[in-house]
Amino acid sequence: PEKIEVEEHNLGQILLADRVKNTPFEVGFLTDASCKVLCKDQPIGDAQRSFLERLVKDNYQYQLIVDQLYALLRHYRADGSSAFTFGTPVGFRKGDEIFIHNHFRLLLYYHSNSDNDGQEVHRIVGFEVVPYSVRHVETPDGAVLCAREAGESGGVLGDSSLPAAPLAEEGFALGDSTKISFTYDVLWQHSNTPWSQRWDAYLKNARDNPIIHWFSIVNSLVVVLLLSGIVAMILLRVLYRDIAKYNELLVDEEEAEETGWKLLHGDVFRKPAHSTVLAALAGSGIQLVGMAFVTVIFAGLGVFSPSYRGSLLQAVLLLWTFMGAAAGYTSARLYKMFKSTNWKMTTIRTALVFPGVVFAVFFLLNLVLWMQRSSAAVSFSALVFLLLLWFGISTPLVFLGAYVGFKQQPISLPVRINKIPRQIPQQPWFMQPVLSCVVGGALPFGAMFTELFFLFSSIWQHRFYYLFGFLFLVLVILCVTCAEISITFVYFQLVCEDYLWWWRSFLCSASSGFYVLLYAVYYYHSRLKLTHATGALIYFGYSFIMAYACFILTGAIGFIASFFFLRKIYGSIKVD
Structure with a gap:
């Protein structure tokens, strides 16, 4: 052509390096x-x-x-x-x-x-x-x-x-x-x-062999049913029996206090170490959960047409931005419950803990692409626009959500906290934190393993992904699995008279992010043929971002579920 013209791009296309230009092909209709x-x-x-x-x-x-x-x-x-x-x-x-x-x-x-x-x-x-x-x-x-x-x-x-x-x-x-x-x-x-x-021919690959997806869904449901059975056993048998025993007016008081998770009622809600960091991570996790569910639901309803290139990624960024209010509100409610003393730092951490790491990794990868003079490098103006989204919209919304959260009454706790912390006995080998995280992260990862393969193939092997119905089911199963695995490990931790459950409940399910990173390494060696270090760096950089998002999202689900579980069971017993 006499002049190279570049099509107008949306934010998603810019980040995907999907730049469309005219060509000298001359094609007459029919x-x-x-x-x-x-x-x-x-x-x-x-x-x-x-x-x-x-x-x-x-x-x-x-x-x-x-x-x-x-x-x-x-x-x-x-x-x-x-x-x-x-x-x-x-x-x-x-x-x-x-x-x-x-x-x-x-x-x-x-x-x-x-x-x-x-x-x-x-x-x-x-x-x-x-x-x-x-x-x-x-x-x-x-x-x-x-x-x-x-x-x-x-x-x-x-x-x-x-x-x-x-x-x-x-x-x-x-x-x-x-x-x-x-x-x-x-x-x-x-x-x-x-x-x-x-578009059927383009989406055909995404719809091939649906039996694979259904098989994965069934396997994940079996895991969920198994965990649900364990939680149900705890609630309906152990807890019901214990609560009935502890609430029996004629029972001997000393006998009731000899053993059991009730012994920890004065310490179970004691403020954890680094409480503001935990509150910030929980808030960011809720932000990601909201963004993920809304995106998948809209995509399943056909809102994002494949002909509108980059629309899905653009929607993800905008939804994450506007979900900042939910992050600020969640962290503020936890801040008040923990009775922390620096609300500004807590809110700032909430606004930075996820996007700060992601933007740092993205900027370094983009710097490498700039040095390589790659067409995939994002322009300086696009980086400025991302910063405006972050600091101009998302961060103010985080502060707005935090303001609303600070105006609310503190979350009520069913028991009083003792002034003197209780001594924690030596824990059995099977309740060691590392082992709990290794086992706890494996089950949520197993729930999303198959769908993760199709997502990686879509991103790195130029395939369309349009099975958002399956993805929604996997997302629901993932949330239920994270909640139940954290509740199960927290309960057995309390049975062993260890009341430091706050971070354990978060890390137990959040460790699935490490499995995602390990899977990225496996996928790289088994599926991709990258001959240059730059390509490998880009791949592992974006894989780290995915794993980090999974870490925060799944950890927040496990933590919130465990908190409400303990709030419920300790609210069901009578304590002097």
Whole structure:
């Protein structure tokens, strides 16, 4: 084109480096074309050759878009069936040689129907691209030929999983070539797919084998039912029996106080160490929980169209921003209950504990991309906009929520706290904090393991994810699992007469974040083929952000659930 124009981007597209520009392809509606020249005899210097070699070796791809539809790349399986992927590779390697895709067959599918006036209307419902590597032949008059007569043998080199390439002299090996030409064909084909279903091909991979997702859901439900049975046993048998015994008026008082979790009634709600940090983490966790549920519900209802690129990520950022009020309110209520003395520091910690770490990691990764002159680097203006969202909207909302929380009465506790702390006896080996965290984090991770694989594949292998119904079920199961596993461990901790449960209840379920990080390491070695340290750094940087978010979210759920559980059971006994 005479002028490169960049499409306007939303915040999600900017962060995803989804920058759309116009191209010199000339495509007429319902007009086929053959061997149209995109550019001719472009010189290849040493710098360009080295650059192209790197792009091919690192499996770089580009994305063509027509009418908001991504170009699909069809791959054929050995059994004759086919599947689609996204992104067109720059080239491919065969042995020690590198070949460049320099001819493209653009397949555009259209559907015809009649409008209200009876006039025939054509709409684009599909877009495929087939890349080839060809060594073009130039005629005496300067025209470029892409193929010879059909029926003659050709030596085109192409990816074996692609359809048969057009016949040509040979593939374009980069080698010592000094010039390269790019050409393309345009083929229009009628399709029975209506315009309303044109995204089905893109979402098909996300809907393949739903039995895998259902199997994961059933496994997770079994774990939830097992934990629910344990909690029910505690509530209906042990606690009911103990409460009945402790509330029996004729029971001997000394006998009632010999053993049991009731012994800790004067210490169980004692202010924990680093209470303001715990309050800030709990508030940030509630902020993430609210953001996650609202996002998944809206996505499941179809609010975020795949044609509106970047809308999902933009919604996540905006929802997290406006959920800052919930974070401030939660931390303020806990602050008043703990009777802490520095409300400003607590509120500031709530506003910084999650976004501060995330922005620091994101800025360092972006700095590396800047140094590499990568197109994925976020501009300075976008960073400023993110800071404005953080400090201009989210932080004031955190303070607003905290203000409302401080105006409320402190959360009432069912028992009085003794002035002198009770001595904690030596704990059995199975109640050691590290072991509790290792076991406690495994179950929540198991609940989301399968869906985590599909999320990683969507992010790192250019696949659509649109199974938000399954994701909602997994999110609910995750919350229930975190709550029940923390309640179970806290109860057994109290049975062992250890009343320092506050941080244990948080870390027990929060440790699932460490499992997410370990899974990221496994996924990197088993699924990804990154040849440069920069790619690995980007991958592990974003994986750390995901694991940190999971750490805070699951920890807050376990902590809040355990608190209300203890508040309920200690409120059910009579204490002098």
